[in-house]
Amino acid sequence: MQRIVAKDISKTFHTGLRDAGVLATILFLFSGGYKKKSIDAINSVSFECSPGEVVGLIGRNGCGKSTLLRLISGIYEKDEGSLEINGRAMYINGFGIGLNQRLTMRENIYLVGAILGISRKEIAAKIPEIVEFSGLADFLDTKIFQFSSGMSARLGFSAVTSFVAERRPSIILLDEVFEAGGDAEFQKRAIGKMEDFLKGDATVMLVSHQTNVIRKYCPRTILLEKGRVLADGDTEEVVKKYEGFLASLPTGDI
């Protein structure tokens, strides 16, 4: 049985006056100056992924890579098409997870663990591993507004990956995790941790702007452009197509 079966899925975001408030919206509507805008973030995308498969997802900024992973993980709801997910999916991003700046590192670990449904006992047992992996042992009881952005990224990544491993997901969605903050030494450890995920039976979808990373870990790659699948197949061929596509664009469009 396939782990992910997507058939013609689409997702549109409506932009414009969403945050403007009711009064402003009404005034704009009556003035005639308001034009409803929408962005087709994902447009009739179809693909399948089997157990143990590692699939790369590449494309320019704003082409819909993160949106697609969020649709698969259930963070976003699709507008059209059918999406069949067989197994537990976990989404991990490298941009930070909204840690609370006024809490200490220890308190944030408990908070993230609780949100992910991990019991306090299991969280307590995981803390030494997270502390060691993040390399932030001296800052366990420091509030994270005093952390640098790299330290925050290390903490977020360490906590989420540790808890994700605990839940043994069958689908792992990695959103630019290799671009996670931190120094070169931490990046090396982070890659090691990701390799552990890639070795298992889980289906992995990996978003990255680093084509060398995609080449190294993904036998198959999907190229997205403006929410549509431009290519899906052997990584070497798809990456070459992507590089050719980038080269054909005027400098300002890349």
Next chain:
Amino acid sequence: MRPLFRKIGETVRLGFSLAKTNFKLRNEGNYLGVAWYLLVPLSLFVIILLVRHAAFSDTGIEHYPVYLLIGITGFNFFRQTISLSISAIHTNGGFIKSLNGISLEAFVLSQFIESVFSHAFELALVVGAMAYFGLPIAWVIFYPLVFLTFAPFVLGLSLLFAAGGTYMRDFENVWNIAGQLLFFATPIFYVARPESFAYSANLFNPLFYFLSMARDVMLYRTVPSLWMIATLFGAGIAVLFLGMGVFGKYKGRFSELV
């Protein structure tokens, strides 16, 4: 049925964890810490008492300070829960956008639990006042029953306001105005005499029933009538289901709005 109970269990557990964190954050960096839970209603109590005393020498209400305190603490619980719930989803936007499989209801539940906790602190003021005026404190043991009758209504309304506040930030301002209106419309610092306009209007106000029952047990030492308990609890359960339904219908889009 088992997955449903498991889901409810997870939501309640996460709700308590988040409430604990919220409580810590609320007192973080405050020199007076939890004392603020008492100082805010106490200051309002003193202001109303002074104004009332200056305007009318005799309020005609037996043990007026206790009457007033029950009104203020009950209303505070209601207003605070709704206020916190309106921004519950936006406040936790970072988690909602980057972690999947989390129960969004738990973010609202945590605000409700936090308000229950601060209400318990405020209740200490009522008990203190009861002791000061020589009222038997033992009757306070019936208050949790009255509170439980009202709680489903507040939780249901919190879910409705949380969903609305996520879609429209105006809800916060609308509630600020509605909350003030409700404060003056509800017999918190006055009595709604039968056959008066205030009494007729308050027949549609669930807060009126809640405060009346709270005063019945703590101030007048009488057990509330069964129809009042049944009406308030029944309406509360209906509002809770409505809140759960509306929140459940719209929560799929929350991650796009935060």
